[in-house]
Amino acid sequence: MISERVKSNLKQTFAESLLPKLGLVLLVSIVFMALFAPVLATHDPTRTGHYDEQGAPYPPLGHEYTAEIVQDGEIVEVPVEPTSEHILGTNNVGQDVYSRFLYGARISLLVGFLGTGIALLIGVPIGLIAGYYGGRVDDGLMRIADTMLAFPALVLALALLGVFGQSSIHVPDPLVIAGLADGMPESVPVPGTVIIVVALVTWVWFARVARGEALAIRNEEYVKAAKSFGTKDRTILRKHVLPNSLTPIIVLATIQVAAIILLEASLAYLGFSGTTLSWGYEIERGQGILRSRSWVSMVPGIGIVLTVISVNLLGDWLRDALDPNIEGEGR
Amino acid sequence: MSLESTTQPLVRIDGLQKYFWENDSILDRLFGNDPVPVRAVDGVSLDIHQGETLGLVGESGCGKSTMGETLLRLQEPTDGRVEFDGQNVYELSGDELTAFRHDAQVVFQDPFSSLDPRMTIGETVRQPLDVHDIGSETERDERVADLLERVGLSADQLDRYPHEFSGGQRQRIGIARALALEPEFMVLDEPTSALDVSVQAQVLNLLDDLQDEFDLTYLLISHDLSVVRHVCDRVAVMYLGEIVEVRPVDELFTEPKHPYTKALLESVPRASTDERKRDRETLTGDVPSPRDPPSGCRFRTRCPMVIPPEDMDIEQETYRELMHLRERVENRDLSLASVGDEGQFETDNGGVPDADVPAFVAALKARLLETELPPRHDAIVEEALAELADENWEAAAERLRTAYESVCERDNPSLGDGAHSVACHLHGVASERPSEPDSWT
Structure with missing residues (x-):
């Protein structure tokens, strides 16, 4: 399905620019961190109480701050030294920020990729069918899509979460079971409803793009030719319409992964997450202490920014490489 | 075969x-x-x-x-x-x-x-x-x-x-x-x-x-x-x-x-030295829209051989010009305000004053028609254009229609059967005038 020409285009565009390389390196390292989080983590991310002897959370390495603690009924300011035990410090309930950062990457990527996957599975068939058949089928399906689009994604997601509730599925962590990482949580919470909800607010985009492509492709002469010798609609959709509409859908999918990661962070920030191991949740936790202990919010914030940038850089690369103008005839 | x-x-x-x-x-x-x-x-x-x-x-x-x-x-x-x-x-x-x-x-x-x-x-x-x-x-x-x-x-x-x-x-x-x-x-x-x-x-x-x-x-x-x-x-x-x-x-x-x-x-160009001198009878006008095809024979709006009404002694060229004029009147494709010299005719309040009508008609006719009409047709056209002086489009169109309606616009010629069929009032079963007009060269 991916022709030699497309491959060579991908290679060429990749070689020509620094940005896709940067994006790839970033994304690969974030995926690596997420996959091997239990091995790379230094502490159980959910264990609280990592404070220094004065009872104050640790700052990251190379950073000192003065904490206000209550001593003998009085508020006193005491300097707090970092420790190599917690390289990125601890948060206000004494959890290791570095370990939570690694586990947060898992949630972001899971929601981002699974959410996009489900949105693709819903949106692409609906869009292709609407565009290919046109007429009333199209009118009906696209009015539903327009209705979805009329609501801001975040508001719609909050409403849907209100309907579905927030529950997460606890999936056993193979690395911990294999005994590679002792002392880590034995299961990973997968925020199931959040994944479904982000897919439900995102599929519309795939439906619209797929519809537009199908609308153009159904008038192509190769589709008419296929009809003329009696190919069934289902086969035409699968063999002609889908492969020829994939390029813009793939490009959109990369952009949507980034958008869904941001949406998940927003939902978690607002407290709708289903798990506390989320970057968005962590940002919210650090919000009140942004002046004194900024790292609590800063570390997950940087995580979100880097992930979104890396996905977008790769998306730009795909778009440039798959652009039909560059792809061109006879190249 | x-x-x-x-x-x-x-x-x-x-x-x-x-x-x-x-x-x-x-x-x-x-x-x-x-x-x-x-x-x-x-x-x-x-x-x-x-x-x-x-x-x-x-x-x-x-x-x-x-x-x-x-x-x-x-x-x-x-x-x-x-x-x-x-x-x-x-x-x-x-x-x-x-x-x-x-x-x-x-x-x-x-x-x-x-x-x-x-x-x-x-x-x-x-x-x-x-x-x-x-x-x-x-x-x-x-x-x-x-x-x-x-x-x-x-x-x-x-x-x-x-x-x-x-x-x-x-x-x-x-x-x-x-x-x-x-x-x-x-x-x-x-x-x-x-x-x-x-x-x-x-x-x-x-x-x-x-x-x-x-x-x-x-x-x-x-x-x-x-x-x-x-x-x-x-x-x-x-x-x-x-x-x-x-x-x-x-x-x-x-x-x-x-x-x-x-x-x-x-319309096909020929590879011949005669080509330069050949008088190509190219079609005038655009193809009519298939949303609103002409009545009768669909080709009549561009046909160089439209059949004039019976007993109407008229050159094909003149007839075409009159048909064209009729079409413009029917479609109201004329600017009455710009007739004559600037400000010559007051058309604001729904018509030219009676006294100005002959001058208005003359000015309009001069603009619309290139050839001199035979007296009989001149009279019909002037009558119709006089209606326009009162912005009476319907009446003007009606006057022209009664005078010049062709068999080509009333009936759509049928193709007939067999291997040699032509859908034209000039030929075949639908034909009432077997001879071709002289104006065709």
């Missing part, structure tokens, strides 16, 4: 209509907009006989391709029937429809759009065999290789993608795909118009050879008259969704009967 074969035709098209509807969405219906039909094909009847090549010619947008697609049931018709081997194509279903899909194929105009860019040409040519489940896997592969070699490509190019081929090669791949099922009938929808002249002949010759080899029947849709002359046995000329003339190819080219056919043939 017998042109007037008495046997059952392979394809019999009877009153085929295909309208496209505008303003037909839910919203339009909600707001009460009436759907507007675009009459792409409007009542076409034609027979195509076994083994012949029937050409279908006409200007762009006259409905040729729509007709080709509709008769293959790639689009559902609005009305009419098409019989293939005696069976109504639009009533087929199940196995019969599959059999029809097996026997009738199409080759398209654009070799860049007719092949799926994401399929190798082997897969493309194999597709019909897969759909109809013919032979075993290896037999299909062999057949594909044979077909490609038959159309002049080599079998080791099977795994290449369409973009690696030239336009002519692609067109031949399209032909191989259409041949895969060994059809009886092929619609060739401008198969050469996207190709270089040097390649056109190759493709046409290939089609010719294949016709002999496989006993194929062709419907060749084209706007290229030289191609039609080269390949076809009979030719049908189409104008605005209707067939205006069907004749054997030699007759059509040597003595065209319908004014439109004549104009089409005239």
Whole structure:
């Protein structure tokens, strides 16, 4: 399905620019961190109480701050030294920020990729069918899509979460079971409803793009030719319409992964997450202490920014490489 | 080849209509907009006989391709029937429809759009065999290789993608795909118009050879008259969704009967030194919109030979000019405010003062008509234009209509039967005036 020409285009565009390389390196390292989080983590991310002897959370390495603690009924300011035990410090309930950062990457990527996957599975068939058949089928399906689009994604997601509730599925962590990482949580919470909800607010985009492509492709002469010798609609959709509409859908999918990661962070920030191991949740936790202990919010914030940038850089690369103008005839 | 074969035709098209509807969405219906039909094909009847090549010619947008697609049931018709081997194509279903899909194929105009860019040409040519489940896997592969070699490509190019081929090669791949099922009938929808002249002949010759080899029947849709002359046995000329003339190819080219056919043939440039001096009778005006085709004969708005009413002694040229004037009045395609010198006539409050009417009419006439009219017609035109002085469009149009309405706009001439039919009031069954007007040169 991916022709030699497309491959060579991908290679060429990749070689020509620094940005896709940067994006790839970033994304690969974030995926690596997420996959091997239990091995790379230094502490159980959910264990609280990592404070220094004065009872104050640790700052990251190379950073000192003065904490206000209550001593003998009085508020006193005491300097707090970092420790190599917690390289990125601890948060206000004494959890290791570095370990939570690694586990947060898992949630972001899971929601981002699974959410996009489900949105693709819903949106692409609906869009292709609407565009290919046109007429009333199209009118009906696209009015539903327009209705979805009329609501801001975040508001719609909050409403849907209100309907579905927030529950997460606890999936056993193979690395911990294999005994590679002792002392880590034995299961990973997968925020199931959040994944479904982000897919439900995102599929519309795939439906619209797929519809537009199908609308153009159904008038192509190769589709008419296929009809003329009696190919069934289902086969035409699968063999002609889908492969020829994939390029813009793939490009959109990369952009949507980034958008869904941001949406998940927003939902978690607002407290709708289903798990506390989320970057968005962590940002919210650090919000009140942004002046004194900024790292609590800063570390997950940087995580979100880097992930979104890396996905977008790769998306730009795909778009440039798959652009039909560059792809061109006879190249 | 017998042109007037008495046997059952392979394809019999009877009153085929295909309208496209505008303003037909839910919203339009909600707001009460009436759907507007675009009459792409409007009542076409034609027979195509076994083994012949029937050409279908006409200007762009006259409905040729729509007709080709509709008769293959790639689009559902609005009305009419098409019989293939005696069976109504639009009533087929199940196995019969599959059999029809097996026997009738199409080759398209654009070799860049007719092949799926994401399929190798082997897969493309194999597709019909897969759909109809013919032979075993290896037999299909062999057949594909044979077909490609038959159309002049080599079998080791099977795994290449369409973009690696030239336009002519692609067109031949399209032909191989259409041949895969060994059809009886092929619609060739401008198969050469996207190709270089040097390649056109190759493709046409290939089609010719294949016709002999496989006993194929062709419907060749084209706007290229030289191609039609080269390949076809009979030719049908189409104008605005209707067939205006069907004749054997030699007759059509040597003595065209319908004014439109004549104009089409005239428009072909000739490689001759006489060309410079030749007085080409080119058509005036645009093709009318198929949303609102003219009444009666559809060609009458551009016809150089419109039949004037009985007893009206009038030159064709003058008559044309009057028809043109009438059309502008009917469409209100005139600016009354700009008549005469600036500010000469007050038209603000609904009309020119009575005293100014003769001057107004004279000024308007001077602008609209180039030739001097015979007195009788001059009087009629002045009467009509005087109505315009009061912005009385309806009355002006009515005056002109009663005086100049032609048989061409009242009745739509029918095509008649047989191999030599012409749909024109000047000829055939509908004709009341067998002689051609003198003004035709």
